[in-house]
Amino acid sequence: MSPMSLFLVGLAFAAFWGFFQVLYNVFFHPLRKFPGPWLAGATSGWKAYKEVIKGETLAQELFDLHRRYGEIVRISPNELHFGNPNAFHDIYHSSRRWDKDPGLYRTPGVKSGSFVFLKYDQAKERREVLLPIFSKKAIQNLEHLVWRNATRLASSITKANVTQSSIDLLFAFRSYTLDTIMCFTFGNCVNALEAPEFRDPLILAMDASLRALPVLKNFPLVRNLIYAVPPGLVMRILPDAKRLAPRLYQVRDLIQQQLQVVLQCPSKLDSVSHQTIFHRMLDPQAYRRKSVPNMTSLHDEGFTLIFAGANTVADTLLMGHWHTMRRPDLLAQLRQELVTVWPSLDTEPTLKDLEALPLLTATIKESLRFIPSGVSLTRVVPPGGAVISGKHIPGGAAVGMAILHVHQSAEVWGDDVLDFRPERWLEDGKKDLDHWLVPFSRGPRMCFGINLAWAELYIAFATMIRRFDLAIDGTTPEDMEWRECIAAYYPRRHLHAWCHPAQS
Numbered sequence: 001m002s003p004m005s006l007f008l009v010g011l012a013f014a015a016f017w018g019f020f021q022v023l024y025n026v027f028f029h030p031l032r033k034f035p036g037p038w039l040a041g042a043t044s045g046w047k048a049y050k051e052v053i054k055g056e057t058l059a060q061e062l063f064d065l066h067r068r069y070g071e072i073v074r075i076s077p078n079e080l081h082f083g084n085p086n087a088f089h090d091i092y093h094s095s096r097r098w099d100k101d102p103g104l105y106r107t108p109g110v111k112s113g114s115f116v117f118l119k120y121d122q123a124k125e126r127r128e129v130l131l132p133i134f135s136k137k138a139i140q141n142l143e144h145l146v147w148r149n150a151t152r153l154a155s156s157i158t159k160a161n162v163t164q165s166s167i168d169l170l171f172a173f174r175s176y177t178l179d180t181i182m183c184f185t186f187g188n189c190v191n192a193l194e195a196p197e198f199r200d201p202l203i204l205a206m207d208a209s210l211r212a213l214p215v216l217k218n219f220p221l222v223r224n225l226i227y228a229v230p231p232g233l234v235m236r237i238l239p240d241a242k243r244l245a246p247r248l249y250q251v252r253d254l255i256q257q258q259l260q261v262v263l264q265c266p267s268k269l270d271s272v273s274h275q276t277i278f279h280r281m282l283d284p285q286a287y288r289r290k291s292v293p294n295m296t297s298l299h300d301e302g303f304t305l306i307f308a309g310a311n312t313v314a315d316t317l318l319m320g321h322w323h324t325m326r327r328p329d330l331l332a333q334l335r336q337e338l339v340t341v342w343p344s345l346d347t348e349p350t351l352k353d354l355e356a357l358p359l360l361t362a363t364i365k366e367s368l369r370f371i372p373s374g375v376s377l378t379r380v381v382p383p384g385g386a387v388i389s390g391k392h393i394p395g396g397a398a399v400g401m402a403i404l405h406v407h408q409s410a411e412v413w414g415d416d417v418l419d420f421r422p423e424r425w426l427e428d429g430k431k432d433l434d435h436w437l438v439p440f441s442r443g444p445r446m447c448f449g450i451n452l453a454w455a456e457l458y459i460a461f462a463t464m465i466r467r468f469d470l471a472i473d474g475t476t477p478e479d480m481e482w483r484e485c486i487a488a489y490y491p492r493r494h495l496h497a498w499c500h501p502a503q504s
């Protein structure tokens with residue numbers, strides 16, 4: 001058979017297979033009775049089209065889809081999205097140790113990090129090893145490290161101020177959180193805070209690589225190819241490689257280099273005053289089975305911890321500062337409150353002092369409510385099915401709910417749900433709001449960096465508001481529109497602010 005005939009036979013076979021799949025999805029699939037756009041139920045191409053070709057944030061469109069189709073929407077042949085906030089607590093309940101969905105969690109191309117383990121048991125084993133370095137007590141003992149990075153952030157901003165430039169707060173906050181997570185986990189920070197204009201190569205590479213994630217999430221074949229084939233070959237065979245591949249590989253390489261710095265010179269760890277992932281993961285005594293995982297596991301854990309820990313905190317700071325700067329009255333009240341525990345700029349307060357400030361705490365909670373988190377954190381319903389939000393869902397279905405849909409539910413937060421109003425946290429009878437604040441998710445796979453995150457948030461908010469007179473430099477609400485790329489990607493001009501040193 002000639003190559004052309006072979007090609008035509010292949011094409012015919014693919015067309016037949018595609019047709020057969022659409023028929024199955026529409027008429028025989030266990031989820032066929034769930035409502036949603038017809039095309040979404042028929043083919044996963046609908047979601048790919050929205051997320052990759054149109055570059056949309058599906059979570060935003062889902063508000064409209066839930067209004068049209070009800071509280072459960074079929075957004076892919078085997079995936080349901082829930083719109084009722086109660087469903088969040090059903091899916092991410094501590095008793096539900098469901099697998100993570102490979103469709104989403106294989107996207108980063110690593111398999112053995114806390115964030116990407118599909119099975120609860122694997123995640124639990126690793127969590128037991130790492131939890132001691134992320135416990136509340138461990139973080140309290142290391143708050144000086146966070147303060148040190150916040151002070152470095154302030155001094156880099158002050159230096160930039162001398163040249164009369166406003167600050168790119170997205171990259172400034174990401175530099176602060178990247179240095180902090182690197183210092184905690186690797187004991188070796190990249191000094192992103194000292195990079196000119198906060199544009200460290202790792203910051204730029206991590207940001208640019210976000211754009212590749214929707215492609216990798218929606219096209220498993222592409223991603224398997226990209227991760228399996230050596231970079232040089234990928235560059236030749238992938239049409240969009242020039243834009244996508246170098247950044248992805250750059251991030252991996254840079255993190256690998258950081259690991260190597262420590263692995264090749266273990267004595268570096270002697271000067272680190274705290275336990276890092278190296279101390280924990282390479283200690284056989286930390287494991288029930290008393291054996292340590294291989295180097296790939298160490299790399300995967302480092303890689304995912306950096307992604308899980310850096311952008312999330314920075315994006316919360318970004319949203320919080322954007323909204324707070326738009327309310328000068330709030331900024332002034334926060335400054336007043338801070339002065340009570342931080343009267344002279346020469347002596348910083350303690351984390352405990354900050355935690356006792358009601359308005360600061362409320363502002364952080366409200367910032368966490370505004371976190372740009374639109375990804376549906378999909379889980380696989382176990383065989384036999386489960387009841388979610390009062391409905392029976394067949395086993396094998398991927399189910400999830402974007403945090404955005406809990407945080408923007410008017411039913412929970414009231415008609416002013418879209419207003420940034422920290423005061424809501426201070427009003428009487430609003431204690432139950434905490435139940436609906438779920439930025440770190442809930443249940444057995446809930447974030448275990450929560451204590452570090454809160455410490456970073458308190459210390460950075462306090463530093464920025466106490467040390468600087470802040471004002472937005474030309475950023476518009478359109479600039480702040482983000483695209484869901486598993487993490488948030490800001491395609492327009494980043495939030496820029498004037499940060500003039502405050503009088504002591």
Ligand code: HEM
Nearest residue numbers: 114115123308309312313377439440441445447448449453
């Ligand atoms: C404001 C900051 C943060 C937010 C909003 C946040 C949010 C989340 C969410 C929603 C999850 C659940 C994801 C899922 O279900 O797949 C998660 C998991 C995780 N987070 Fe965070 N996170 C933050 C900071 C951090 C930090 C600082 C670390 C530091 C190491 C961290 C490490 C992790 C890890 C390792 C997991 C995976 C846990 C598991 O699957 O068992 N996070 N985070």
